[in-house]
Amino acid sequence: AQTVTQSQPEMSVQEAETVTLSCTYDTSESDYYLFWYKQPPSRQMILVIRQEAYKQQNATENRFSVNFQKAAKSFSLKISDSQLGDAAMYFCAYKKKSSGDKLTFGTGTRLAVRP
Amino acid sequence: NAGVTQTPKFQVLKTGQSMTLQCAQDMNHEYMSWYRQDPGMGLRLIHYSVGAGITDQGEVPNGYNVSRSTTEDFPLRLLSAAPSQTSVYFCASSYSMGSTAYYGQYFGPGTRLTVT
Numbered sequence: 001a002q003t004v005t006q007s008q009p010e011m012s013v014q015e016a017e018t019v020t021l022s023c024t025y026d027t028s029e030s031d032y033y034l035f036w037y038k039q040p041p042s043r044q045m046i047l048v049i050r051q052e053a054y055k056q057q058n059a060t061e062n063r064f065s066v067n068f069q070k071a072a073k074s075f076s077l078k079i080s081d082s083q084l085g086d087a088a089m090y091f092c093a094y095k096k097k098s099s100g101d102k103l104t105f106g107t108g109t110r111l112a113v114r115p
Numbered sequence: 116n117a118g119v120t121q122t123p124k125f126q127v128l129k130t131g132q133s134m135t136l137q138c139a140q141d142m143n144h145e146y147m148s149w150y151r152q153d154p155g156m157g158l159r160l161i162h163y164s165v166g167a168g169i170t171d172q173g174e175v176p177n178g179y180n181v182s183r184s185t186t187e188d189f190p191l192r193l194l195s196a197a198p199s200q201t202s203v204y205f206c207a208s209s210y211s212m213g214s215t216a217y218y219g220q221y222f223g224p225g226t227r228l229t230v231t
Contacts, residue, residue, distance in 0.1 A: 035219050045222035100165045101146035101209055105157040
């Protein structure tokens, strides 16, 4: 079974600085998707960024970018110019391409942003 | 579009009671899923559906039933509530472009359930 590991339960960053959240996963598949979701205190799950495993290029969405290392099975999220509104739980998730809609989530990293 | 809606937002049950958590989406998504979120454990898949009339079990299906009679609705039934089912429940929907692309799940706002 696939597993997703987020080894940092909590992280903290100064406003306007850059922070990187780590995620590793275990799979024997070669074709899959990886996601980062944000869960602010409102509890709403928000898709931040998506990566397709067969694409070498790292995905970017405004201040959010990933470092996808397929051989190392690593998928870290970099948040640049951190803002107070970035404070949230961040979840990494994996989906095998052929698995319909079955996502496997990590346990999350709580990010605090210091003003 | 309202996206994914869930009702109720909060619910308190006594042990042994049954109830149904409602989930609806208006995006014509083929896939729908139910998760539970517990502290320190991320989201765990309870049941999912790849289309009307088709459902399957996820990681933690015991104590829950689902059905999908329409594309829009995917209710989750707790048959006999237990304190271990105290959790936050999320419904999600998604779609794929055939077998070539998948864009991630859209989540509802969640239901906080307490079983006493």
